Amino acid sequence: MTTIRLTVNGEQHEAEAEPRMLLSDFLRGPLGLTGTHVGCEHGVCGACTILLDGASVRSCLCLAVQADGCTVETVEALGTPAALSPLQEAFRAHHALQCGFCTPGMLMTATDMLRNHPLTTEEEVREALSGNLCRCTGYQHIVDAVMAVARTRA
Amino acid sequence: MKPPPFDYSRPTSLPEALALLGPDSKVIAGGQSLLPMLNFRLLRPSLLVDIGRIQSLRGLHETPTHLEIGATTSHRTLETHPLVAARFPVLAEAMRHVAHLAIRNRGTIGGSLSHADPAAEHPMLALLLDAQIQAAGPSGKRQIPARKFFQGSLTTALLEDEMVVAVRLPWLRPGTGWGFEEFALRAGDFATACAAALLRAGPDGRITEARLALMGVDETALRVPEAEALLLGSSPSAFGEAARLAQAAVRPATDIRASSGFRRHLVGVLVGRALEAAWGRAREGQA
Numbered sequence: 270m271t272t273i274r275l276t277v278n279g280e281q282h283e284a285e286a287e288p289r290m291l292l293s294d295f296l297r298g299p300l301g302l303t304g305t306h307v308g309c310e311h312g313v314c315g316a317c318t319i320l321l322d323g324a325s326v327r328s329c330l331c332l333a334v335q336a337d338g339c340t341v342e343t344v345e346a347l348g349t350p351a352a353l354s355p356l357q358e359a360f361r362a363h364h365a366l367q368c369g370f371c372t373p374g375m376l377m378t379a380t381d382m383l384r385n386h387p388l389t390t391e392e393e394v395r396e397a398l399s400g401n402l403c404r405c406t407g408y409q410h411i412v413d414a415v416m417a418v419a420r421t422r423a
Numbered sequence: 424m425k426p427p428p429f430d431y432s433r434p435t436s437l438p439e440a441l442a443l444l445g446p447d448s449k450v451i452a453g454g455q456s457l458l459p460m461l462n463f464r465l466l467r468p469s470l471l472v473d474i475g476r477i478q479s480l481r482g483l484h485e486t487p488t489h490l491e492i493g494a495t496t497s498h499r500t501l502e503t504h505p506l507v508a509a510r511f512p513v514l515a516e517a518m519r520h521v522a523h524l525a526i527r528n529r530g531t532i533g534g535s536l537s538h539a540d541p542a543a544e545h546p547m548l549a550l551l552l553d554a555q556i557q558a559a560g561p562s563g564k565r566q567i568p569a570r571k572f573f574q575g576s577l578t579t580a581l582l583e584d585e586m587v588v589a590v591r592l593p594w595l596r597p598g599t600g601w602g603f604e605e606f607a608l609r610a611g612d613f614a615t616a617c618a619a620a621l622l623r624a625g626p627d628g629r630i631t632e633a634r635l636a637l638m639g640v641d642e643t644a645l646r647v648p649e650a651e652a653l654l655l656g657s658s659p660s661a662f663g664e665a666a667r668l669a670q671a672a673v674r675p676a677t678d679i680r681a682s683s684g685f686r687r688h689l690v691g692v693l694v695g696r697a698l699e700a701a702w703g704r705a706r707e708g709q710a
Binding site: 287289294309311315318329334381397399 | 454611
């Protein structure tokens with residue numbers, strides 16, 4: 270077992286883990302942050318996307334021990350049911366989720382994109398979200414929601 | 424879908440890392456190829472050697488003869504670095520096709536070359552750009568030309584106690600035009616087929632340098648020397664024949680993404696487009 274210390278959503282955390290524990294499991298298990306969802310566990314579905322030192326990554330393709338000393342942001346950092354973030358509010362307004370399984374990954378991917386990339390066209394938004402699978406919405410409403418936030422920044 | 428148990432070491436220097444390499448150890452940096460294989464339990468190493476925090480292995484360095492790229496430099500860094508955009512725009516363009524942003528943020532050039540997927544961008548770019556791959560092991564460092572590095576699907580010339588530490592790209596001659604054409608079912612998916620070309624034009628409008636590389640259509644990425652020889656000294660009227668030679672040079676597989684025949688068809692189309700694009704840029708560079 271190894272002691273892992275990291276900052277998650279602004280708070281210091283410390284917990285023990287085997288070297289083989291995935292960051293996704295570390296967040297959900299020892300840290301109890303179950304907002305990050307686990308789908309395919311081989312980097313295809315995007316449900317477990319988080320921000321690691323400010324950049325979006327698949328938390329199923331990162332060992333917890335590799336994130337030792339790093340800063341993590343998860344979907345829990347965005348907003349609360351009573352005070353949704355602008356992106357979450359746009360997802361609600363545009364019906365961009367149905368079952369909600371892909372939503373944390375969609376939100377964190379879009380957060381990285383909106384912070385760091387000049388998303389202007391629908392094509393750019395679609396390409397940005399192409400690494401995140403959704404089986405309910407057909408994507409159109411998710412694209413609409415991200416476009417709505419992208420437009421407010423322009 | 425959880426990795427099997429292993430020990431983990433995170434050395435802070437290259438000599439420390441090299442001392443840990445052996446038949447049962449695996450090097451990890453970004454982990455974007457290795458972790459899926461561990462999650463599927465296709466690999467059961469006893470030790471993971473994490474080189475992700477060895478500072479000397481990261482970043483770009485210019486020399487008079489080449490650009491040196493540290494092994495743990497991410498795809499995203501190569502995609503956005505001004506030096507790559509200015510001197511190797513074909514590499515910057517290719518990086519946009521490597522999986523998705525979240526993968527490009529963590530995946531590294533050294534990892535992708537060592538993994539040697541026949542449908543991944545880095546091996547093809549290394550071949551196209553005549554890269555020298557620098558490997559380090561117990562007896563020191565050696566340069567492996569890209570043409571000798573890729574020996575088969577997921578198989579390289581690296582020995583089990585060696586690791587990639589850097590990639591050297593010789594500078595291109597001024598006026599070299601490039602083309603990069605990838606066909607994939609979704610943005611970010613592995614290539615169904617891909618072609619990349621470099622061309623240079625002489626004052627008489629003839630081709631004075633020609634390089635053509637393919638991926639996703641054989642056991643490894645490959646160059647097409649027959650087509651390059653045909654193009655040298657010719658004019659764009661030879662592009663069609665070059666595309667036919669490329670189609671004849673590959674042995675594409677049939678899988679869930681495409682049939683062998685469709686892949687061979689794509690090779691013809693993509694080679695034609697890549698050559699046209701490279702020629703257009705070569706002529707612009709000349710003007």
